[in-house]
Amino acid sequence: xxxxxxxxxxxxxxxxxxAGIPFIVVDEARRAMLNQVSLKSxxxxxxxxxxxxxxxLVDVKGRQFxxxxxxxxxxxxxxxxxxxxxxxxxxxxxxGDGFRSMLVFAYEIIDPRAIHDLGNPxxxxxxxxxFFGVWADxxxxxxxxxxQSWETVSVRSREYRELRIPVAELLGC
Numbered sequence: 001x002x003x004x005x006x007x008x009x010x011x012x013x014x015x016x017x018x019a020g021i022p023f024i025v026v027d028e029a030r031r032a033m034l035n036q037v038s039l040k041s042x043x044x045x046x047x048x049x050x051x052x053x054x055x056x057l058v059d060v061k062g063r064q065f066x067x068x069x070x071x072x073x074x075x076x077x078x079x080x081x082x083x084x085x086x087x088x089x090x091x092x093x094x095x096g097d098g099f100r101s102m103l104v105f106a107y108e109i110i111d112p113r114a115i116h117d118l119g120n121p122x123x124x125x126x127x128x129x130x131f132f133g134v135w136a137d138x139x140x141x142x143x144x145x146x147x148q149s150w151e152t153v154s155v156r157s158r159e160y161r162e163l164r165i166p167v168a169e170l171l172g173c
Contacts, residue, residue, distance in 0.1 A: 008062025008106040009043055011124040012131060018122075019173040022047040040087035042101070048171055057091050057101040058133075059084055065107035065114055065130070075117065076161065078105055078134070079146050079154040088136040101136035104167060120168045131167035138163050 016023045024045040032039045046056040061084075067077035080103055088101035107118060109128040115121050118130035134155070142163060143153040155163065167173070 006060075006062065007125070007127065008108070008129075009060050011108075011122065011127065011129045012044070012058075012060050012104060012106050014124045015122050015129070015131060015167070015173075016044070016046065019171060021049065021171050021173070037090075039090055040083050042088060042091055046171075050172075052170070052172070055095070055099045056133075057088060057095060057099055058104050059088055059101075059136075060104050060106050062106045062108065064110050065118065066111060075114070076157045076164075077154075078103075078157075078160045078164075079152050080139070080143075082151045082153055085136055085140050085143065085153065089140065092136065102133045103136060103139055104131055104133045105164070106131050120166060120173075132164040133167050133170055134160070134163045134165070 013023075013025065026041050026043055026045065032041060042057045043060045044056075044058040046058055048054045048056060059080075061078070061080055063077040065077075066075040084103070088103070092099055092101040107130045109115055109118060109121060109130060115128070120130060122129045122131070139155060142155045142159045144156070146152040146154045
């Protein structure tokens, strides 16, 4: 297992290993150049088993659940940067047929009462996680600006709940 300082990425890698899902860890230390354009690297290339037989270009986004602490009302934090979305979709074009870009939101469950909201909890190094994916192209359609200065975007909670796919379901785990 690669040494990871981001516990969300490490947890997702541990999840894939435990499930026996083939994957490649992408070295994020340097941005790629494609036609003189700098592209943010995805975190993983994952091969979904049959019947999907699809290769996923995955960017993991770690969030706490519920966001803002155990007493907060907002649960489904799903922000990303515009660069995350643009780069994922560009990589999808580069890799071509058989590859699809996805944001995977790795939720660390910080309030044990929230486990019922997430399903399929995954225990990793003393923390509990749940993973949900959203296709980057569908996210782009539904996204709205969150912060102009930080160039972040998000999807409203109601739409997000419709777009998200439990990773366990997607990968047949």
